[in-house]
Amino acid sequence: MSAENAVRKRVGRLSETTINMAHGSGGKKMRDLIEDVFLGAFHNRLLAPLEDQAVMNLADLAANGDRLAFTTDSYVVSPLFFPGGNIGALAVNGTVNDLAMCGARPLYLSCGVVLEEGLSVNTLRQIAATMREMADAAEVVIVTGDTKVVERGAADKLFINTSGVGVIPAGVSISATRAQVGDKIILNGFLGDHGCAILLARNELALETDIKTDCQPLHDLVRKMLDTCMDIHCLRDATRGGLGTVLNEFAESSNVAINITETAIPMRENVKGACELLGLDPLYLANEGKLVAIVPPDKADDLVDVMRKHPAGTEAAIIGEVVEAKDAIVVMQTAFGGSRIVDLLVGEQLPRIC
């Protein structure tokens, strides 16, 4: 009891309401920021000592599998808050999902932030609280971090980098190179929610809808999928570049052709409508909680059944299959009865004139 009180006594408190250069100076102000905002939100046994590194027990890692997975991602979204989430939710779930996509059980995250001076401390608190909430949901711990402050104009409010460490269970071998002719392609739910929510949150379009980001952790869904079929061939989350990009990556890496059916792809009516109005192709919209799996054909139905029972996969569906062809291309059978190539996007999608 007395030891805990002693720790509490030295916890710094921020007196300012906005971030200034002093919060990145390495001095007392920076310590106040870290202790008040980040330690306050993330508080855990590995982070608490505030050493320059987190130290973890190898035996704990080895208990979860036989290989380590390590990934990093930076998050730069505008606006910071959008329907259904904020940049903090992306920063945790994005990295958790990158780990999950090789079958790893995500364990530890780092959190590096670049703050633009003038950022509201309350905003930062809210985002840190979301990160903690999402980390708990994803069963990971944020164990180390870094804070930098840059002058106004040198960054757009807040950038976050998270790196993650996870452990891959023995026997799991997921890779973009493993797609085989006959394999089925599964998507875990509605396409394009996140990309649409962000576009609309920028408020340039004067469109009102209730589209929310689909940002969610996928590790548990993947765990259930692996329990059903250890031999999942390919797995990737369809983030930037969307489904179209992921399928092209699979086709190219495995040197196969992929055939998808437009009518099989789950999509919300309001997302379809927004895409119609703006002239955007939903196949290339970003998602933050969608995975594409390529699986052996005899396991596909069982997998979809299992996925549909999981909250992150209620709309899971088989959307296509791997086929024999001389070129590594993705072809979509359109709802109208035609077919077209789904190619990699060149640059950003730009809305059409008329």
Add this chain to the structure above:
Amino acid sequence: MKYVDEFRDPVKARTLLNEINELIPKIEIVKDRPLQIMEVCGGHTHSIFRYGLQNMLPCEVEFVHGPGCPVCVLPMGRLDDCVALAELPHVIFTTFGDAMRVPGSKKSLLQAKAEGADVRMVYSPLDSLKLAKENPDKEVIFFGLGFETTMPSTALTVLQAKHDGIKNFSLFCNHITIIPTIKAILDSPQLEIDGFLGPGHVSMVIGIRPYDFIADHYHKPIVVAGFEPLDVLHSMWMVLKQLAEGRHEVENQYNRIVPSTGSVPALEAVQEVFELREFFEWRGLGSIDHSGVRVRDQYADWDSERKFPVPNLKIADPKACQCGEVLKGVIKPHQCKIFGTQCTPEMPMGALMVSTEGACAAYYNYGRVNITRNSAAATV
């Protein structure tokens, strides 16, 4: 989705395709060569590729992708003018999204933006006017481009600017008109076009009577067409039916949107603000008389060309580029010497590779399956 799904019904599509197949043997031309039907508008090109319509149609029917992609037919010199305007101090240069990536002779607006020019994407010219009100110390320029479809909204914005006394807004006018262009294509000696799908949204403004000369003078059928895939197939069926029955008339498939007289208020606004230029330079097609409009004298205060120094340089199209022949239907996009090699959507040489509505980009992005199919069919 209501009012959309009805126009994408694959069962109805099959019925139409069956009827189209029945019409083919009744058309004389088919005995010598495939029919060449030009869709004038880039919106149709987009639908044709997005829904894979070409490979649903019998191989006796070929689409020729016409000049109706305003981004594609803009000459490089005009793009250079845009960049020059955007790089002026105190200027906010506003544009529709798909014009951002079109290459000028040195750079695109996207590159100019990366280098520090204040270039912003807008969805409507009224957004630019709003920006002008919010930034009284800046000059806001709107890059007006497009056919009669977008002309009325630009004209109304200029009228609004005058009404509100907004002096820091101006229009860089690159609007073009469709009729002289269709005529130029019809007068081209190499041309083999058997009929037209007429532009839907242009016709919503100008009506269908301006096309009478196509039927009366050139004896070609034209059907003003909507943009949903069933609209396109239905209009194709109407063109083929005319050909089978030896008729050449102006018909309106898109009558749920297009009144035969057009839109009087829209035309009045256009008439008030714009006048025809003697000629306008088109990428790939060269100079076409009376094919562009400029801002009338009484609205000179809102005309960027009068307010700012515009270099107005003529830049020749790259030599290897065969955009003009593609636009006239003389060759198919993949028959161009540099298609897919020196000219790709990543590094577009020709304008048709830039916008997704451009025939070449559409072929490249969506259509290569069909090329394989067609060339395989051709060798049999």
